[in-house]
Amino acid sequence: MMNHTHDAHEHHHHHDHGVFHIHAPAGKMRSAFFLTALVLAVEVVGGLLSGSLALLSDAGHVLTDIAAIGLSWYALKQAERPSNQRMTYGYHRAGILAAFLNAITLILIAIWILVEAYRRFQTPETVQPIWMFISAGIGLVINLSMGLTMHGSDNLNVRSAVLHMLGDAAASAAVIVGGIVIVLTGWYVVDPLLSVLIALLVAYGAWRIARQTIVILMEGTPLDVDLTTVADAIRSVRGVYNVHDLHVWTIASGRNALSCHIALDGASTITESQSVIREIEHRLLHLNIGHVTIQVEDQNHPHDQAVLCAASDSGEGHHHHHE
Template sequence: MAREHAHHHHGPGDHGHHHDHGDILHTHAPAGKMGRAFALTCIILIVELAGGAISHSLALMSDAGHVLTDVFAIGLSWFALRQSVKPADEKMTFGYARWGILAALLNGLTLIAITLWILWEAYHRLEHPSAVHSLWMFVSAAVGICINLYLAAGMRDEENLNVRSAVLHMLGDAAASAGVIVAGIVILLTHWYLVDPLLSIAIALFIAFGAWRIVRQTIKILMEATPQTIDFREVVGKLKAVPGIHDVHDVHVWAITNGQNALSCHAVLDGNMTIRESQQILRDAEHCLAHFGIGHVTIQIEDGSHPHDNRALCKAQDQSGEHHHHESDH
């Protein structure tokens, strides 16, 4: 039977073969917000660097170091969002959507690096406490809280993983700034200067926890793992239940970027079926997969005589690069 590929880029109610540009239009909004976030974060950096230098507060300087990472991270996220709307071309057939995933990964790694720096500086401060002037801690941290909460609130509903990583930076800064104010109050009332490096350690641990979650998510996408929101076995079961499909194999489910899921598989149909007759089966399969949030579908149809393994997962390749279960190339 001739091989046929079904390409699906639309919702369950539309079976025309076209590309949906809704994601591209949606991306312009967070890109504009990210540009504003970049400018305002630069203001926070300047204020906290000045306040940290004047007050001699490690907690404030640690937060400023985190903000410096934010300036880089948000700037990179902004660039990635602009790149991700570029259309696919012959060299990048999936488009540039994974710029955002790469940016999110780099953001997470830089957060981990700044965490190590904060812990190192806090260790030295615990050994040699120094006086801290609380007034400048209050002023600088208050500026940081107000701006970061304003920015995070404006982007809190975005699903883009890259934007979410930037929002994490902002919330982390706001929490750190709140801690700096609390530390300033303690120092003002008790002159217990050890609270400053102790707070720095708490900030570092908070940053590290969120950073690891972002890194783990981005690695899964780059490794083309099955998205967490999709049950692989359920997808296979639903495909096999589509009338006219006798079996499916070589099934792959992955995410091009956060929220853009894809699937490819081989489907075994009746060998006497015409191409026209197979179209309804393909449309039913596309409709079924749309309910799982899978919007990019490629189905290769075969008859029962085509060499294949009955397992849904493709077997590992041997050293020669040939599939163990294929007698000829697919």
């Protein structure tokens, strides 16, 4: 007997997390896309006029910003599409794929910055600080305003786009500081030094995003969910003898799902088992799990006592036996 609940019934929908349009509607992403294109134009011109690698590397970063925000904009529109027979969970994972691609592009651009900075350490080049100030100042204002407007989202795809914006704002601030140092000291090597710091900042943030998206794409247990706590919460419900074949995964950022088999303590009517399931759903919502699928069994149903479903051939056979 399979008991399937969608987001733990209608009356619990206010618990649903990670709905894309709440934190960053597509309209905001569209505006961010065109503002970022303006920043790119300003920084490319400023970088060429000043000869600053820090500014040009920041312009390279802005180019990935445009791709990131464009992908996020696309993902937001995809997430609004309803589920269908081919995509039963809808299109929310489009955002996870976009976030992963964003992270990879950031890591690649960071490597390029490091290579170019190494070349400039060998042969420092003259830099014109005035154009650094103008271009970086414009980039700082625009990126900071966009990043702070969309900051605080629990959606991984939006967070990756915000990371681009705030990272670029920090890079622009560093370029301005570097320009001041060059004016006061004439120490042109500060320009590639800043580029290295920008690259490390970008790479660190990108790796964190990539790691989270990989866990989601591999159907791993969400980072904010402790499997032992989940199993204990299910066992603590009155009438539940044990739980096994327990799986928790993420459909998209903030949208966690669970499936499991529960053995009931003694004979139960359908009404009694539904009461148990509703109580389990309620407790799991407080553990940030909204989409729950439960198979109900009695204590005599043959199964392994392990909470996790075995990955071996014998485990698969056991799983089919349950079905």
